[in-house]
Amino acid sequence: MSDRYALARYQTNAVEALTGVVTKVARLHDTDPDQRNQIALKQGVTLLQSPTGSGKTLVLGRMLEGLRGALSRPTVWLWFTPYTGLVAQTRDALTEQAGSLRLRDVGKDREAPGTHDGDVFIQTWKTVAANDANARKVRRKSESKLSLDELIAEWRSKGFFVGVVIDEAHLNFGASAKAAARFYLDILRPDFTILATATPNDDKLKAFSTQAGVDVASRIVIPRSEVVDAGLNKVGLKLGVIQFRPGDEVLIDHEQATLTAAWSQHLRIKDQLNARGITLTPLLLVQVEDQAKGEDDPVERVKAKLHDVGVPPSAIATHTSGEPDPNFHTLAYDPDIEVLVFKVAVATGFDAPRAWSLVSVRPNRGTDFGLQIVGRIMRVHPLVRPFHKQDELLDSGYVFLTDPNMQVGLQSAVDEIKAVQESIELITDRLDFMDIDPTPPAEAAAEPREYLPAPPQTQQERTTRLESLVASGMVHASVTELPLQAQDEAIQKGEAWQSAVQVPLFTGLPASAAATADPIPANPNLRAYPLKQDLGLPKALWRELAPDPTSINAMIDDIAKSFCQRADLKSLLMKRKTKAHLSFEDLFREVVAEGRSDDGGIDFGVRLSNAKIAERAQLAFQFNDAIDIRALKRALLNELKSIVENDGLDVTETDMRRAIDLAGMLQPEALKEAIKEANGRNTRLDNSAEIPLQYFGPDGLAPANRSAYGVYPARMNLEERSFAELLDQDNSGAVKWWLRNPENETWATRLMLPSGKRFFPDFVVGVVNRTSKDSIALIEIKDDGSTGRLQSDNNIEKIRVHHREYRNVFWTYRSDGVWVRAAYEGSLHRIVDQKQFEIAEIVFIN
Numbered sequence: 001m002s003d004r005y006a007l008a009r010y011q012t013n014a015v016e017a018l019t020g021v022v023t024k025v026a027r028l029h030d031t032d033p034d035q036r037n038q039i040a041l042k043q044g045v046t047l048l049q050s051p052t053g054s055g056k057t058l059v060l061g062r063m064l065e066g067l068r069g070a071l072s073r074p075t076v077w078l079w080f081t082p083y084t085g086l087v088a089q090t091r092d093a094l095t096e097q098a099g100s101l102r103l104r105d106v107g108k109d110r111e112a113p114g115t116h117d118g119d120v121f122i123q124t125w126k127t128v129a130a131n132d133a134n135a136r137k138v139r140r141k142s143e144s145k146l147s148l149d150e151l152i153a154e155w156r157s158k159g160f161f162v163g164v165v166i167d168e169a170h171l172n173f174g175a176s177a178k179a180a181a182r183f184y185l186d187i188l189r190p191d192f193t194i195l196a197t198a199t200p201n202d203d204k205l206k207a208f209s210t211q212a213g214v215d216v217a218s219r220i221v222i223p224r225s226e227v228v229d230a231g232l233n234k235v236g237l238k239l240g241v242i243q244f245r246p247g248d249e250v251l252i253d254h255e256q257a258t259l260t261a262a263w264s265q266h267l268r269i270k271d272q273l274n275a276r277g278i279t280l281t282p283l284l285l286v287q288v289e290d291q292a293k294g295e296d297d298p299v300e301r302v303k304a305k306l307h308d309v310g311v312p313p314s315a316i317a318t319h320t321s322g323e324p325d326p327n328f329h330t331l332a333y334d335p336d337i338e339v340l341v342f343k344v345a346v347a348t349g350f351d352a353p354r355a356w357s358l359v360s361v362r363p364n365r366g367t368d369f370g371l372q373i374v375g376r377i378m379r380v381h382p383l384v385r386p387f388h389k390q391d392e393l394l395d396s397g398y399v400f401l402t403d404p405n406m407q408v409g410l411q412s413a414v415d416e417i418k419a420v421q422e423s424i425e426l427i428t429d430r431l432d433f434m435d436i437d438p439t440p441p442a443e444a445a446a447e448p449r450e451y452l453p454a455p456p457q458t459q460q461e462r463t464t465r466l467e468s469l470v471a472s473g474m475v476h477a478s479v480t481e482l483p484l485q486a487q488d489e490a491i492q493k494g495e496a497w498q499s500a501v502q503v504p505l506f507t508g509l510p511a512s513a514a515a516t517a518d519p520i521p522a523n524p525n526l527r528a529y530p531l532k533q534d535l536g537l538p539k540a541l542w543r544e545l546a547p548d549p550t551s552i553n554a555m556i557d558d559i560a561k562s563f564c565q566r567a568d569l570k571s572l573l574m575k576r577k578t579k580a581h582l583s584f585e586d587l588f589r590e591v592v593a594e595g596r597s598d599d600g601g602i603d604f605g606v607r608l609s610n611a612k613i614a615e616r617a618q619l620a621f622q623f624n625d626a627i628d629i630r631a632l633k634r635a636l637l638n639e640l641k642s643i644v645e646n647d648g649l650d651v652t653e654t655d656m657r658r659a660i661d662l663a664g665m666l667q668p669e670a671l672k673e674a675i676k677e678a679n680g681r682n683t684r685l686d687n688s689a690e691i692p693l694q695y696f697g698p699d700g701l702a703p704a705n706r707s708a709y710g711v712y713p714a715r716m717n718l719e720e721r722s723f724a725e726l727l728d729q730d731n732s733g734a735v736k737w738w739l740r741n742p743e744n745e746t747w748a749t750r751l752m753l754p755s756g757k758r759f760f761p762d763f764v765v766g767v768v769n770r771t772s773k774d775s776i777a778l779i780e781i782k783d784d785g786s787t788g789r790l791q792s793d794n795n796i797e798k799i800r801v802h803h804r805e806y807r808n809v810f811w812t813y814r815s816d817g818v819w820v821r822a823a824y825e826g827s828l829h830r831i832v833d834q835k836q837f838e839i840a841e842i843v844f845i846n
Contacts, residue, residue: 004097008230010222011059014048017424018063019070021046021218022192024427026071026161029191037189043217043427045193050222052198052375053233053353057090060165060196061098064118068100074117075161078106078188080125082168087122089351090167094120110145112154129183149187164190168197181211198375218426231388233378236396238584240265244606248578250616251662253609255361255402256305259286261582262359262400263309264604266338269356272393273384280383281335285358285376288343302341302361308607311339318342353381357398396586465491528694529701529709535737536766537708538774540687541749542805546626546756547682555682556627560635562674567667569640572659573651577605610658617661620668624675624756636660669829675754676801685804689747691739704728708739716740719814720762723781726819727765732840736766736775749778751803759798761809770843773805777842782813782822790822790831799824799831807845812837 007015025044029036050056064077081087091103106121106128128148146154155162164184184190193214209216227233242261244252266284273280286306288298299318306316317334319342333354340352355377377397384394531537547555583601621629640656664671691708701711706728712721720740727738741748743760751759761778770777780798782790789795790813799822802808811822811831819837824830 004099005055005058007058007062008055008226008232010226010230011055011062013424014050014059014220014222015063015066017218017220017426018046018048018059018194019066021426022063022067022163023070025192026073029161030072036191040189040191040193041212041214043215044191045195045214045216046218046220046426047216048194048196048220048222050196050198050220051224051227051233051378053379054198054222054227055232056196056198057093057167058097060167060194061094061101063194064120064165065098065100068118071161073159073161074115075163075192076115076155077118077120077163077165078190079120079122079165079167081122082124084124084126086168087124090122093351094122106148110148110151112146112151112158115155115160125180125183128187129179152187152189161191162188163192163194164188165194166196184212220424220426231385232380234380234395234397235389235588237374237378237587238396238398239587240398240400241583241585243581243583245578245580247666248580248606251578251608251613251665252580252606253305253612255302256308256609257580257606258359258361258400258402259302259305260309260604260606261580262286262357262398263306263311263339264582264602265398265400266357268602269393270338272391276387276391276394278383278387280354280381281338282357283337283352283355284339285352285355286339286341287358287360288341289361290343298361299341299343306339306341315339316341351379352376353379355379355397356394357400359400359402361402396584398584526696527699528696529711531691531693531695531708532710532737535706535708537691537737537739538687538776540690541741541747541764541776542685542687542773542803543689543748543750544752544758544804545684545686546752547679548684549626551682552626552628553631555678556632556635557639558678558681559627559632559674560639562677563636563663563671564639564643566670566674567663569643569659569663570647570649572662572666573644573649573655575608575659575662576655577607579603580606608658610654613658613661613665617664620661620664620671624754626756627675633657633660669826672754672797672800679752679754680802680804683752683804691747706730706735706737708737713740719783720781722814723763723779723812723819726839727763730839732838734767734840734843736768738766739764741778749776749803749806751798751801751809753797753801755797757794757797759801764806765842767842770845772807772845776806778803778806778809779842780809780811782811795831796824796829810837810842 025039028039028043032039048056048059050059060079067075079090081090094101094103100118102116102119104119104121106123109121152162195216224233228235240258240261242257244257262284266282269282273282286302288302291297303313303316303318307313315336315338317337317340319340340355358377374397377399380388387394389395581601581603618629621632637653637656637660640660641653644651644656695709695711695713697711697714701714703710704712704724707713707724712724712728716724724738724740727735741760741762741764748760749764751761753759762781763779765777765779767775767777769775782795799809799811812819813822813833814820815833820833821835821837821841822831823834825832
């Protein structure tokens, strides 16, 4: 057996305070035995609140030892833990550090004559206060044993005090609070109750107090600072913050990156322990979520990722039972185990003093989650205590969260812990006598109920009002399917909302009509404007059509060859990892002390996630509905295989697929250029649809000399109309005729884009001496160039294509009233203005 620990100052104070309370309450029982129940419920309940790892079991054990023979009557204690695994852990701790106590088993040892002063029975509430076979067995009399209920009654008849210790009290009263409260009040009826918890302000504890009708009369609160100073809690709690290179975050499995960072930190701690000569293997805890229906087991998923990180399989242990068992807790002491993966909530209170780091992939974000994380990794192992507060790396626990949103609960927990101040408030400090009302307390008055206004009086009224509110949008239509009471509540709320809304919804024309209406002349009658045959327009315009579907496979092969020539695939073949930086945020330290080392950050390598890359790349390749992505990927893989074989590169097919995906994501312009080139070689041309001989427009359109129909067409915006006037009034001699090119008309000229979409330039212009087909130039008019619309992805794609017959499209917009020439700047990936636009320039092809 190991040596008994010497108590820290705060532990000694707690033992003395607890002993004083129990002694005082025992005297009250002796003074007024008729009020035993009232004394027990109103004065006999004491709360010990102390951080995890502070030695609560040690304090309670030494207190029970000290009470043996100190009271007027013998006392038997029932000690409750929330889980069966903690029964064995508590028994071992008491055997080591309170060895004079006699520990007994309520399941096997139920004979009253054999009970001695200070005997301690350790069990869970489930053992005695649940509707299962084990509880029924303990509560049932047999030939050789009393029932537990009879045993407790027998103790009382022999003059025993009955005391209760409820360890991890914040967990003991969950879903079974009612059953526990019934057993506590009807059967146990303890004279003394000690509630021990590491969690402040716990709702479950309050719920039990309400159910059982007890008052916590004494409180002993120990702040974390006392535990740190005593060398039992680590100094700091650090949150690992992972930073990736710009753009890399979408290529990485964040869960795997977090596990990689945590394992890297684990190895640093392991090396530091070796450097200090401390023969101790640190433990990394990994808490996973519960398995959702239809999804893979999260434990197996995390184990596979740990293997990829480099953790030896033999160093990983798992725990998946619904409740911790003794073997689970012994895993924490096995030096061959370096990682413990578990599903069970961290709130089980298991003791793992060699745990420095914890990874949580659970979606839990509450304060309870944070408090239990702190508790699991803040203990200080006895072998490390000689170096306490001397080694910054070993003086902190480390938390790694796969979801940054979980930090909210963690920070809230830290804030609660930091706010805890030392406090000992005991009935011994404020009671010299008691005046207890002999009558039982009256039932608490019911909470005042907030009554709703009177509902509609008749079914017809209800129906009428409900239909009106549904029609107005104040109540959802599904309310009509609800019970009548729920309908009434919805009607009242809807009427309240309706009365608050006084602003009319529509004024004048409906918004949809106002948004879509085009300005039209006062006289809406249409008339026919004939095509001016003397201007020399061709009978039809050449239109680009999508490649023939029967030749799409040849086009895909063409794209693959062009892309593999453009993209830097060889370097991407070797890109399996990327660098990341791990830094730490100390959650307990308000200000970093002057002269301290930096954040302890390290650079580490993170494996790229093939799955993430493939998922992300799906979007990069999916921009032309006419091209089958799977067929394109196969063609790219075949082309890359040829390159790899020719160059004798030693790579796998997985490497090649990843390189293709990376190239599609990281070099999207290379892919678009490849498609554009292939489009240029495979796009079909057609001029079978002739230019209409008449244009139908509103009567009274302004005449235009060079317009194909002799007028300025309707439905042009201000910029288009201004440019049309510029063409019509050209003095350079370049413009023979101009035609407004309507979008989506079958006869209008168009270009095919790499995305498979069609592009209809705004104007078709007949130009003197231009060497394109029919001497035609195409012109696109944009806004003033100052808005983000000019730089849209759609415009960036359009400005880079050329018509197969009419060649380059001229882009222009007005800047400070002057028409400027717009062009694509590849280095900036933006549309920029080059110089002032001159009509004479449309003669030239580029």
